Amino acid sequence: MNVIGIDLGGTNFAVGLVNETGEILARIEGKTKVQEGPEAVARRLAEAVDRVRGSADVSAVGIGSPGSVDHKRGVVKFSPNFPGWHDFPLADEIKKYTNLEVFVENDANAYALGENTFGVGKGFEHLVCLTLGTGIGGGVITHGVLLRGSTGIGAELGHMNVLPNGPKCGCGSNGCLEALASATAMKKFVLDGYERHTNSSLFRDKNPDQVTPKDIFEHARNGDQFALSIFNTVVEALAVAIGSLVNIFNPQLVILGGGIANAGDFLLNPVLERSRNYVLPTMLGTYQVKLSQLGKDAGILGAASIVIERKAKG
């Protein structure tokens, strides 16, 4: 049976018709237009569901949403990206238009389910996922169960502290993983360090505010010292976090996803190597660290896998 997965973002959304093996049979993308309010967004999503559905048999809809989600009731409690959404019954609204059963989950949790269902983490019982993007999201599966926590807001791995008295984080704390290894953090390091590194090759063709994480990785690979110093900060923060996460969860696999993970082995290899400094000797050899292979489909497949997880629970 097919399912529909909705990757709901603050700017864009994507809706996909997904079969049991994780093929995306049809896909629609659009602008979320959060400012029009939750009811209008829900209607827009429902219309997209109807279009990708066509005449296919569909068992249910899964939605990966940013922010705090009551997964039992399908309610978005609040989300920094969705001003004005408070306790919005997203599942019920979509169901009203589509007559389909609808499940909602936090997007980082959905991502972990997606890796567990269709990705490199397929079938693993013990899985730690980090999504490295504008922010850093986390999803954990331990003993085969998604770690939601007591109020449903657990696995905030981007807010593990990896450097006390480190850079300010958007959450108000200092030294969170997200404040050191997210795209936002990398861009901030460029802006903060620009005046001391005007000779950096990063600024040959670009103003400081145009430099992207991709640029930083490229210039680091080419030996630019300023780019390398930022790269090393990112690697070290990830190594500390992964070391602690391995000691905490004793997982079989740690998966790095999100845009920054596109840096590939250039990022993965030193992270893997340096994380060994923070892992207990008894843990060495018990885990792997891999890059996600789901690419731009991760959001839709994660959302689709919500349905599969809920149906499996009966």
Next chain:
Amino acid sequence: MNVIGIDLGGTNFAVGLVNETGEILARIEGKTKVQEGPEAVARRLAEAVDRVRGSADVSAVGIGSPGSVDHKRGVVKFSPNFPGWHDFPLADEIKKYTNLEVFVENDANAYALGENTFGVGKGFEHLVCLTLGTGIGGGVITHGVLLRGSTGIGAELGHMNVLPNGPKCGCGSNGCLEALASATAMKKFVLDGYERHTNSSLFRDKNPDQVTPKDIFEHARNGDQFALSIFNTVVEALAVAIGSLVNIFNPQLVILGGGIANAGDFLLNPVLERSRNYVLPTMLGTYQVKLSQLGKDAGILGAASIVIERKAKG
């Protein structure tokens, strides 16, 4: 029905007959004498089991053991405290002598089960426990399930990194929680700092190598600057760890046990206050931090609760 709990340590052991409400009806303590080898230790434990059992009805024996335990087979795989123990079938050995069913669990995991069965964490589904002693042990219950991890050595919370490039830890890494907030770490801070703080009241009646964590807390309370600086290091390390653990597990409760937790509210209050600096704003109000109330019974009750946990699983 009563159960028997065995708290197996590298130096001492304690065996208790425990009823369903967590009363210890009989207790025997003794020297482990690890150097005599695992078979001799097992026989000594079995004799103690027979003596505390007397004529009471007993359903099974639970053993909390340091080190790496295969809980399914009741085997101690290895333990830093038990040189020469490799894949020792402790459960089978005790069963041979006593004819009782025997379950073995890592001692920090047993501790968490004990808090969940008989302690301040009774009935909680989401619980993080730290035992602050010579080392720092961890036990986690999430969604009602003990976090053992993929190879049974998870929840090593003492080896979360809380200060990269911090003090050397016994595990070989630097800046683990255990290297900053254990009794061993506190004693090391005294020895390392002695020459710069000869006027400290800590050394009025004692040589540096005689100073205990209890002394440090007492002198910190009385305003001694050197003792206070060590105290603040301990508090900050615990605050960072608890902040990250709350963001990761979204628990209802964090429990501090072990000898150092005897410092009471003098330690608990600043830890609680400073951990708020590392907790996501959305997590504030979702968790509590409490001191264990099990005291010296924690080991026996933890071991006894292993039986209760396994029997509940059927």
